[in-house]
Structure formats: structure tokens, C-alpha cells
Amino acid sequence: MLEVSNFTKSYGDQTILTIDSLQLKPGVHLIKGDNGSGKTTFFKCLAGILPFKGRVSLDKLSLLESPIAYRYRVNFAEAEPLYPGFLTSKDLIRFIGKTKQASKDQQAWYTSKLGVDSFYEKACDTYSSGMMKKLSLVLAFLGNPKMIILDEPLITLDKQTREDLFALIRQKAETIFLLSSHQPIENNLLPINTTFIIHQKTLHVE
DSSP: OEEEEEEEEEETTEEEEEEEEEEEOSEEEEEEOOTTSSHHHHHHHHTTSSOOEEEEEETTEETTTSHHHHHHTEEEEOSSOOOOTTOBHHHHHHHHHHHTTOOHHHHHHHHHHTTGGGGTTSBGGGOOHHHHHHHHHHHHHSSOOSEEEEESTTTTOOHHHHHHHHHHHHHOTTSEEEEEOSSOOOTTTSOOSEEEEEETTEEEEO
């Protein structure tokens, strides 16, 4: 379970987001909000990328008290991923796979499922935005994460890859998924457990 309490994220004197209390069980949780509302900032805080005030824990493991162990259990895919142009998908998948203790069989399985195998050994500076997005999604599934955060995962995805992604999410019933999306998600393809909206700098159940 993800537990958030007394959470505040500010930049200088400007408060971006406050959450008094939030508890999320395994399942798919969608967070909506206007551009600039704080969705990506919140995701980066939960991923351990940005500092914040308050408490965040995953299965009783505190991000602030046990940051390395916490981050090992959380995978994050950015809305518009960027990777060094001279690296290949193979380079990145092998590196992240090693840090997440993902076997080469698991790496190959996700690479095939999301269609990255067709450009596996090509340099990232040759990729389209859709290819870059597919690679970021493979990296987000590696290992045995307890929470996977996907910021705008449907951007630039073709219909088949979108359906393949939804199928992968459905298979991981014991994982917490946090998603944001400006694009509609068909409930018959990906049932949403909870939908939240960020309004007036806090989180509300829609």
C-alpha cells in the first residue's frame, strides 16, 4: 500500500500541491488535472526524484528513512523521456535491468511485448518519439516493482502498443499503478480503480 500524509510540495514561497492523507492499494489509479496542476511534480516526488515535506511510504517502507530500498521498489516513466543519443535500447535495458535485478529473460520478454526488439540495437538519436516512449515503458516494468508510475503513457503510442500496454498492466494485479493521461482510457481495456483530479492545489476523488 502507498501511504501519503501531510504532504506539501513548494517551489520557494509558492505551494504546488498539498495532500493531508492518501492511501492507495494495488490497482490502477488515474490522476487528472490541467497542465501545470502538479501531476508530474507529484509523480516525481513519489519516485524520489524531487524533495518534499511530509511522509511517503510504500508497504511501510519510508521514502525519507529508507530512500534506496524505497526507490528500488518504484519505477517511473516520464511523459517525454529523453536518453543519451549514443546509447541503444539494449544499453539502457541492460543497465536498468541490472540495477532492478531483472533477468535477461524478463528483459527480452518486455522488449518483445512492447515492440522494442525492432530497434533494440539502434542508437537513441535515431528514434521517433513513439520509439522513445516504448523504450521508457519497457524500463518501467523491469524487475519486481511494487509501484509503477506512468506519466502520460499513451502519448505517441500506436493502437496496438496501447492495447499491449493495457494487457501488461492488467497482468500485474498486485502492483500499484499511478497514471496520468489527457487521452481517454477505455474502461473495458483498462479498468480504473480510482480516478483523482487535482483542483485548487490538492487531490480530490472524481
